[in-house]
Amino acid sequence: MRITAEPAFVLHARPWRETSLLVEVLSLNHGRLGLIARGVKGPKRHPLRAALQPLQSIRLDAVQTGELAQLRSAEATDAAPRLVGDAMLSGFYLSELTLRLTPRGEAQPQLFGAYAMTRERLRSGEPLGWTLRRFERDLLDALGFGFDWTRDGDGEPLDPAARYRVDPEHGPRRLLSDRGQADRSGAATGRGLLDLAADRIPANDDLPGLRRVMRGVLAHHLGPRGLKSWEMLGGLPAGGRAKPFDTPD
Known part of the structure; x- marks a missing residue:
């Protein structure tokens, strides 16, 4: 199958054999794709490397004959957000969560749009905690794991003054x-x-x-292996401002 001029976001890239990279992207029409970028590593910096950085928006051509596709070309379609500190770790979390929960080869246009929006919110410096909660909500919805957040698991309207746990399968429980x-x-x-x-x-x-409740729902769907970004954010020194997420309570 030929994939031509496909919009995508780079989620992750790692070494593949001696001179290549295995690149994971979230694409508009084909969902998550694993791409082999051949010959981009070496003593001379390959021009393609600049387009294969995490959070980068690209347009790619590839040929898929099995689980992995061969990347033919890729070009950046904008400048990736320049993030530092907690915002940089939040960007890593955004990509890692998408990578872990999204199956390969299934179109996810709703998730693609949510990822694009969250990327811009990180770029513009919107509050990190709220930015990430919105993305978690939208990701769960896109993957069919979401809830009607206005009602509990029995269909009763939520009471603003009450407290709720969230059952990963049934929703809020008072x-x-x-x-x-x-x-x-x-x-x-x-x-x-x-x-x-x-x-x-x-x-x-x-x-x-x-x-906390979103962490519990996500942990259920992730299984026993957590996220590296949770560990990294948990290791940050305590500061005066609230972090987007931290270690479990």
């Missing part, structure tokens, strides 16, 4: 008022979940709860 603090720490407020549903930035106090 906590009883007599639950202990340890149990409540893994929950989000109904108000925060309703803000997530409405794409309305939550109050600062509600963001940590959204982070």
Whole structure:
């Protein structure tokens, strides 16, 4: 199968044999693709290398005869976001999460659009925590794992004043008022979940709860092997401002 002038985002690239790279991309019409870029490593910098950096938007030509496609050409279609610090790690998280949860070869136009939007939000410096919660919500929706964030698992409207855990298979579950603090720490407020549903930035106090419940849902779908980006962000020194996510509570 020939793939021509396909829009894509570079998720990851790693060495493949002596002079090549294995590049994972999220493409518009073919979903996640594994590409072999032959001859791009060596003593002289190959012009193609600049277009194969993570977060780069590209247009590619390739030929696919099996699980992996042979990359024929690729050109950058814009400048990749120049990210530093927590924003850079958030970009790594964005790509790693997409890479881990998206199957190869299945078109994901909704996810492609969400990735493009989140990439621009990182570029423009929007609040990291809220930017990543929105992407997690949109990724779950695109892959068929999402919920109606306005109702609990039994179909009842969420109470803004209540607290909820999120069952990865059934959605929000209201906590009883007599639950202990340890149990409540893994929950989000109904108000925060309703803000997530409405794409309305939550109050600062509600963001940590959204982070925790989304982490639990994602961990369920990722299986026993977590994400390297979670480990990297967990190792950052504590600071005065809230991080987009941190180690489990």
